[in-house]
Amino acid sequence: MTTNAQIKQDFIQGMSGISQFWGFPKALGAIFGALYLSSAPLSLDELVEGTGLTKGAISTNVRALTRMGLIHPVTKLADRKDYYEAETDFYKSVQVMLQGRQNSEFDRAIHSVRETLEQLEAGAGSFDKKERAFLIERLQALQEFFNAIDSVTRAISKLDRLGIHTVQSVIKILK
Amino acid sequence: MTTNAQIKQDFIQGMSGISQFWGFPKALGAIFGALYLSSAPLSLDELVEGTGLTKGAISTNVRALTRMGLIHPVTKLADRKDYYEAETDFYKSVQVMLQGRQNSEFDRAIHSVRETLEQLEAGAGSFDKKERAFLIERLQALQEFFNAIDSVTRAISKLDRLGIHTVQSVIKILK
DNA sequence: TAATTTGTTTAGTAAATACTAAACGTACTA
């Protein structure tokens, strides 16, 4: 016989796996899973209980989840504890994550390519004419690709409302 | 004064960083960078020379890059060495990667959710009516989200030709 | 068959990462 706790635990375990497949800590997925299955916001101690992780792990991963927009802090009056609840609009979280990832790191990639490109165009090095032209062409192509990705993520993150309807209309275009 | 080798090395270093930002081995990015800056296909030993990695590392990462469609093996007649050249159509690589990632692991995520959902719908556990309805609703929402992602990636990977024009028309929709 | 040239695999290592356990800080309460 499968108990209620076991069913929930299986799901939490599954989310844990999904999390690490996408390159996030397992604990992060587990915590989200626990919150997602709860109709009421949960405190840190309740999350310790529900996931089997320590308070430290919960504390750091709860912060990460909040930054991603996947959960939200909830305050109860006359209660010092912090409570958290799961965001149910995943598309909203996608936007938050794209915005975050955007600024920090992807720009560095583009920047790195542009730097090399500018050097070449300024005549750095002693490449013969033909090779310089070849290198410039390749780097420009790469830069354009990065810019395209950048445009898409920017467009998505700036939408007023991303949802199933937007996704469906995109799919329609792709056919 | 910046030498030709230094300029290339800087770029290779940059690609190495981009690679690890996207969750791939640094060596993978470095190898691609070296090939991308070469007008002629390169052998393993030339890649050892160009990247400073050992033959073993080159061997394994070259295989990974080939699977991703980011580079291609090239055979020269009457030459036992394996040569590789960079794919210059990045959109094509995106398709290859989506196809690969598709089958293996994402399905497991969807499967895990469906499993829990089916259990609940079959009456497993001893949840009261209200909670069971709540859980089923949440899991259905999650499943729909996963399905939407799945649809998008499937649609992209099945396009005859993905390119800058497709990307642009998608962006237009998003505005 | 022996020797050489190639790519692959394996065993070991170094580095990064995520977690635990416990100390710490802070703010409310008696």
Add this chain to the structure above:
DNA sequence: TAGTACGTTTAGTATTTACTAAACAAATTA
């Protein structure tokens, strides 16, 4: 002011991962 109830931070550990070095396999040539 001492005590308690929280959340955060830190120090240490275990696990994973990517790499090196070297053994190995396979296939050509002498």
